[in-house]
Amino acid sequence: MSTAHIRALLDHIDAELPRESWPHWTEGWPQEIEAALLDAAFSARATYGTPATGVRAVITRWRDHRAAPLDDLTALAAYADEPEGLLTVLNNRQRVPGNYTTKAEAVATAARSLTELGCTTSADLRDDDAQRSAVVAVPGFGAATWECFAMQLGVPTTASRAVVCDFIAEALDLESPATTTQAEDLVAAAAARLEVTATTFTHAIWRYQRRQQRAAGAR
Structure with a gap:
């Protein structure tokens, strides 16, 4: 993934879940x-x-x-x-x-x-x-409860990884979901630019995607 991909991801973050208004820019509850x-x-x-x-x-x-x-x-x-x-x-x-x-x-x-x-x-x-x-x-x-529980403790699951990959694909307008490796590399690079941990960035993305999924299900 290129510098242009990182810039596109950061622009998407600014538009969709800016840190000044999105309450989930935290690491969750590590060791709690x-x-x-x-x-x-x-x-x-x-x-x-x-x-x-x-x-x-x-x-x-x-x-x-x-x-x-x-x-x-x-x-x-x-x-x-x-x-x-x-x-x-x-x-x-x-x-x-x-x-x-x-x-x-x-x-x-x-x-x-x-x-x-x-x-x-x-x-x-x-x-x-x-x-x-x-x-x-x-x-x-249900499954969402488990995913949220694990996410708060920094325990990745197959489903939570998929959610992040989908977010990356949407942010970059990819034709197919990003791979886990691509997503992890982009998250790490973008988190460094944002001066937050990759865990914090991943948590914010996961919460955002869950809200979008719930909103889509309500329609």
């Missing part, structure tokens, strides 16, 4: 598996908000409650049988898509399922069938 799971659940069909509102406010309330690093799912799993306590802590009664249960209860259930598989900290997360199934099997969660 609890925050990542809360984000994946509470960002579904919701306004992401500021640090004091929306999804991030939920995570802030949990952080204040824990008063500890958010990298131990057993803390959330402890509420699986008594979700009302977690509802009180998070002060958010949003329900999952399909209205099966509250997002808080779904988070606690997923956390327990993951811990039963030995996935307790961010270092334990793998994009494997067992862990993925533990999340998507929770009523109201």
Whole structure:
């Protein structure tokens, strides 16, 4: 990929998801598996908000409650049988898509399922069938929940790589999706120009593509 390709990608970023107005120019929640799971659940069909509102406010309330690093799912799993306590802590009664249960209860259930598989900290997360199934099997969660969860922790999946490749193809007006290698090289080069990490750039792209897909599905 040439310098012209990088320039075209940067121009597309400026037009579609500029840093001054797109809230997802962050690395996600590296080494904070609890925050990542809360984000994946509470960002579904919701306004992401500021640090004091929306999804991030939920995570802030949990952080204040824990008063500890958010990298131990057993803390959330402890509420699986008594979700009302977690509802009180998070002060958010949003329900999952399909209205099966509250997002808080779904988070606690997923956390327990993951811990039963030995996935307790961010270092334990793998994009494997067992862990993925533990999340998507929770009523109201699904493949997008898993993808968002993994993305927040910097764990790439086949689907998230494909989303980034599609974005690159659209940005450069390619006739076919970019290859994974092409996409990774372009993301790294553009991230360096933007003075952000490749993880931050990838996260912003993935969130943008997910929003575009949801908007297309609503039409």
